[in-house]
Amino acid sequence: MTKFPSLLESVGxxxxxxxxxxxxxxxxxLWAKLEDRNxxxxxxxxxxxxxxxxxxxxxxxxxxxxxxxxxxxxTGISLAMVSKLKxxxxxxxxxxxxxxxRIQLLKMWGAxxxxxxxAGGSNEAVRVAKEVAIEHPDWVMLYQYGNPANARAxxxxxxxxxxxxxxEITHFVAGLGTTGTLMGAGRYLxxxxxxxxxxxxxxxxxELVYGLRNLEEGFIxxxxxxxxxxxxxxxxxxxxxxxxxxxLTEEGIFAGVSTGAILHAALGVADRAIKAGQSADIVFxxxxxxxxxxxTGAYDGTxxxxxxxxxxxxxx
Amino acid sequence: xxxxxxxPTILRPYANDQRRVEAxxxxxANLIDNLDLTYPGLKSRIVEEGSIRRYVNVYIxxxxxxxxxxxxxxxxxxxxxxxxxxxxxx
Numbered sequence: 001m002t003k004f005p006s007l008l009e010s011v012g013x014x015x016x017x018x019x020x021x022x023x024x025x026x027x028x029x030l031w032a033k034l035e036d037r038n039x040x041x042x043x044x045x046x047x048x049x050x051x052x053x054x055x056x057x058x059x060x061x062x063x064x065x066x067x068x069x070x071x072x073x074x075t076g077i078s079l080a081m082v083s084k085l086k087x088x089x090x091x092x093x094x095x096x097x098x099x100x101x102r103i104q105l106l107k108m109w110g111a112x113x114x115x116x117x118x119a120g121g122s123n124e125a126v127r128v129a130k131e132v133a134i135e136h137p138d139w140v141m142l143y144q145y146g147n148p149a150n151a152r153a154x155x156x157x158x159x160x161x162x163x164x165x166x167x168e169i170t171h172f173v174a175g176l177g178t179t180g181t182l183m184g185a186g187r188y189l190x191x192x193x194x195x196x197x198x199x200x201x202x203x204x205x206x207e208l209v210y211g212l213r214n215l216e217e218g219f220i221x222x223x224x225x226x227x228x229x230x231x232x233x234x235x236x237x238x239x240x241x242x243x244x245x246x247x248l249t250e251e252g253i254f255a256g257v258s259t260g261a262i263l264h265a266a267l268g269v270a271d272r273a274i275k276a277g278q279s280a281d282i283v284f285x286x287x288x289x290x291x292x293x294x295x296t297g298a299y300d301g302t303x304x305x306x307x308x309x310x311x312x313x314x315x316x
Numbered sequence: 317x318x319x320x321x322x323x324p325t326i327l328r329p330y331a332n333d334q335r336r337v338e339a340x341x342x343x344x345a346n347l348i349d350n351l352d353l354t355y356p357g358l359k360s361r362i363v364e365e366g367s368i369r370r371y372v373n374v375y376i377x378x379x380x381x382x383x384x385x386x387x388x389x390x391x392x393x394x395x396x397x398x399x400x401x402x403x404x405x406x
Contacts, residue, residue, distance in 0.1 A: 122404035145404065177404075202380075210324045210401055215361065218371025218402040232380035234373070234398060 008085055011038055011045045012157045016165040021250045027279035028270050031166060032253060034286050040081045042288035047180050048078030050153035051142040060140055063087055068139040070129035072122050072314045073102035074288060075144050080109030093129040095121055098314050101292040119211035121314050123219045144178045146222030154184025162283050163192055173266040173284040175258050176200040179224040181285060186228040200232040201265035203316035235261035237310040241298050256288040257298050258316035319347055321397045331355045345387040362399060371402045
């Protein structure tokens with residue numbers, strides 16, 4: 001279907017693209033799920049729309065209400081678009097070390113931004129948002145890290161779309177942030193194909209982001225259930241940038257840095273399948289396009305330059 | 317059998333402010349015990365009641381050990397162990 005009554009109805013049903021050049025062999029194949037084809041250009045449109053509609057159904061969101069959300073960017077941009085079309089105000093709590101484009105886009109869609117300190121990354125954004133929520137009890141915090149509608153969006157849409165397009169799927173690889181994509185699509189795929197492997201790629205940021213005062217300040221999203229995962233890889237900016245550039249030069253797909261991290265994990269999984277003499281159909285998520293990261297320097301110069309440029313940034 | 321262990325900022329005070337330390341160990345538990353001999357107090361920041369602490373993630377060659385064999389995960393010379401606090405993404 002390519003005709004929709006409004007932009008909101010066009011969320012999802014993204015294409016799954018084969019990658020003949022990056023696939024290591026004719027029997028170990030990589031497939032990219034292009035979530036940048038969503039209305040605001042990221043996978044987060046699915047969760048944002050689902051969380052807003054769930055809150056409406058539950059009577060938590062009344063016309064003209066203000067939504068509050070801690071976000072490093074994409075969820076905020078998606079919520080800003082949904083809020084604009086549905087008549088809500090949006091206040092985002094965002095760490096100061098995110099790309100300039102994310103802030104520009106949020107403002108363009110009409111969101112108000114409260115910044116949280118760079119040190120501590122999204123942990124701090126969550127902490128500040130919880131404080132703001134106490135000061136403004138009438139604001140509605142959707143709280144993507146613990147909102148079941150986030151994972152449910154992927155259980156009901158992303159997972160079924162993938163299985164319908166590629167019934168032979170053996171591995172699903174996605175980024176671990178709120179964990180919504182992996183928990184939702186992962187659970188769905190597991191239920192339908194018990195042998196499918198669910199693989200998480202977690203961004204490993206620079207020192208600044210881990211600048212907690214003590215270990216008790218650590219954070220695990222309430223949605224996270226490790227039994228859904230087969231394994232979990234930590235991927236640093238160097239590998240993420242290398243793969244992001246490879247995806248562009250070899251397959252023509254212009255993706256953001258977090259997608260590079262996911263592709264790195266997908267290629268690792270592909271390599272294991274090759275060594276084990278198994279065939280594999282590996283689906284990975286392209287979270288967003290590269291547009292929002294042009295100013296970070298991720299596409300310029302050597303890998304060393306890009307690694308330096310991303311140090312201290314929340315690049316995923 | 318030397319293993320390189322990378323420590324987060326928050327744990328460096330327990331290891332003479334070093335970012336990376338070297339230690340021996342055939343398993344992760346063994347490695348952490350050996351580290352604690354050189355840097356007393358480090359173990360209790362990583363391990364609690366026989367398990368890795370809730371807000372600590374440990375990776376062997378980038379793979380989360382909770383999906384390997386946890387503290388019983390085997391190590392080989394040249395392996396890289398990363399210790400990181402759990403932080404939010406999204």
